[in-house]
Amino acid sequence: TGMNILKTSSISAVGIMPNVWGEEGKRPIEPTQIEACIEALKGCSKVKQVTIGSYSLKHVIEGYLGRYVSNGACLYAVVELGFLIKPIGRGNPNAQIGISKKDISRMIKEAKYTAY
Numbered sequence: 001t002g003m004n005i006l007k008t009s010s011i012s013a014v015g016i017m018p019n020v021w022g023e024e025g026k027r028p029i030e031p032t033q034i035e036a037c038i039e040a041l042k043g044c045s046k047v048k049q050v051t052i053g054s055y056s057l058k059h060v061i062e063g064y065l066g067r068y069v070s071n072g073a074c075l076y077a078v079v080e081l082g083f084l085i086k087p088i089g090r091g092n093p094n095a096q097i098g099i100s101k102k103d104i105s106r107m108i109k110e111a112k113y114t115a116y
Contacts, residue, residue: 006075006079006085006087006095007079008076008079008080011029011072011075011076011079012025012026012027012028012029012072012093013027013028013029013030013070013071013072013073014026014027014070014071014072014093015054015055015071015072015075015092015093015094015095016075016087016092016093016094016095017093018091019091019092019093020091020092020093021093025093029070029072029073029076030070030073033068033069033070033073034073034076034077034080036061036065036067036069036073037061037069037073037074037076037077037078038077038080038081039065040061040064040065040077040107041061041077041078041081041083041099042081043103044083044099044100044103044104044107045099045100045102045103046081046082046083046084046098046099046100047084047098047099047100047101048084048098049084049098050084050086050096050097050098051096051097051098051099051100051101051104052096052097052099052101052104053094053095053096053097054071054074054075054078054085054094054095054096054097055071055094057074057078057097057099057104058070058071058073058074060104060107060108060111061074061107063107063108063111063112063113064107064108064110064111064112065112066111066112066113071093071094072093075095078095078097078099083097083098083099084097084098085097085098
């Protein structure tokens with residue numbers, strides 16, 4: 001969208017930095033998790049309003065992929081792919097994301113397991 005102000009350099013495995021997790025909140029993201037999230041989200045449509053929180057989306061992606069991914073890997077992929085993202089702020093590591101509800105539902109239906 002070009003309107004995202006969140007930079008990938010401000011994202012850790014926990015989520016947006018700085019956050020309430022202190023040192024744990026600075027843990028780096030595993031690159032394979034970012035790649036997995038990009039793969040899961042690349043076919044999804046962008047929408048102009050937020051539809052899901054990053055932590056909820058992380059669980060949808062985990063179910064869809066059948067593997068663990070961090071909140072930060074989810075956020076990193078969202079930024080890289082250009083989805084609308086609105087950080088919650090005030091030390092909260094999460095954000096609201098603009099992704100098609102239809103695509104979220106599809107990923108849930110196609111899930112390998114339920115992570116939520």
